[in-house]
Structures are given as C-alpha cells and as structure tokens.
Amino acid sequence: MEETTFIMIKPDGIQRRLVAPIIARFENRGFTLVAIKLVHASESLIDQHYAELTSKPFYPGLKQYMLSGPVVAMVWKGKSAAALGRAIVGATNPKESAPGTIRGDYCNDVGRNVVHASDSVESAKREIALWFKPEEIAHYAPCDLGWVYENV
Numbered sequence: 282m283e284e285t286t287f288i289m290i291k292p293d294g295i296q297r298r299l300v301a302p303i304i305a306r307f308e309n310r311g312f313t314l315v316a317i318k319l320v321h322a323s324e325s326l327i328d329q330h331y332a333e334l335t336s337k338p339f340y341p342g343l344k345q346y347m348l349s350g351p352v353v354a355m356v357w358k359g360k361s362a363a364a365l366g367r368a369i370v371g372a373t374n375p376k377e378s379a380p381g382t383i384r385g386d387y388c389n390d391v392g393r394n395v396v397h398a399s400d401s402v403e404s405a406k407r408e409i410a411l412w413f414k415p416e417e418i419a420h421y422a423p424c425d426l427g428w429v430y431e432n433v
C-alpha cells in the first residue's frame with residue numbers, strides 16, 4: 282500500500298475553480314493525500330516534466346498553457362495509485378474521456394484538460410522527485426484504512 286502517484290491540477294483547473302471538486306474525487310475514492318502545494322512553475326520545470334514531449338508540434342502551446350498560471354501539485358497514496366489515478370482522470374483527449382472521469386465531466390479540448398496524472402509507477406517516481414523534496418512528503422496512517430481496504 283505504499284504506491285504513490287503524482288496528480289497536478291493544471292492552470293485551467295485553478296482558473297475554473299475546480300480545485301476542490303478534483304481533490305474530492307481522490308479523497309472519495311480512498312486515496313491518501315501525502316503532499317500538496319500551489320506552484321507557478323518555471324520553464325525548466327515544465328520542460329523536465331514533459332521531457333518526452335518537447336519535440337512534439339503541440340509542445341509550444343502546451344508549455345504556454347502550463348506556464349499561464351499556478352498549478353496544484355499533489356502526491357496521493359493508495360493501492361494501485363498510478364493506474365487508478367489515470368482511470369479517475371480519464372483519457373488524454375476529453376473527446377474520448379468517459380463521463381464520470383474528471384476530464385469526461387469537466388473538459389472539452391485536449392489542450393485544456395484540467396489535470397495531470399502519472400502514467401505509470403516509474404513516471405510517478407520521476408515526477409514526484411521533480412516536483413517535491415523528500416521532506417515535503419508526509420508519512421501518516423489515516424484512521425479509516427481498514428474501512429477503505431479489505432486487507433490493509
């Protein structure tokens with residue numbers, strides 16, 4: 282149960298006052314919040330975060346979008362946190378995101394898809410290390426774990 286994932290509310294999510302509803306999706310599913318901060322990212326942080334995408338034609342627009350305002354960077358813990366986090370967020374292109382997912386409920390265009398979720402356990406480790414110092418990650422046991430999970 283030590284798996285963690287990196288979830289980020291993008292600038293449009295903040296501008297559209299969706300911070301609380303997005304956080305509620307993860308709390309309601311039984312994830313544990315272990316780190317959170319509001320960050321206006323630097324160019325270099327966004328380049329590193331999206332290192333695999335910097336040569337894509339959409340990258341300049343993506344970078345401008347990600348630098349347009351602050352983001353909420355978070356680390357959430359839970360069973361299969363990375364895979365489940367992706368499922369909660371929904372498909373990259375909101376035109377294909379199922380209703381009930383965050384993107385499927387709040388978004389229309391791929392370039393304004395309000396939230397990021399790590400796409401694997403390995404990506405989560407890399408992204409958490411990029412956005413947070415080890416001392417910014419909290420270690421605690423929520424009192425309801427035995428009610429969230431059959432086997433803790």
Ligand code: UDP
Nearest residue numbers: 334339343372373391392393394397398400
């Ligand atoms: N993106 C875009 N146009 C595209 C593909 C992606 O603007 O054609 C943006 C979109 O905001 C997406 C981000 O680039 O969330 C990262 O793309 P990735 O394929 O890693 O999708 P994600 O992991 O965010 O679902």
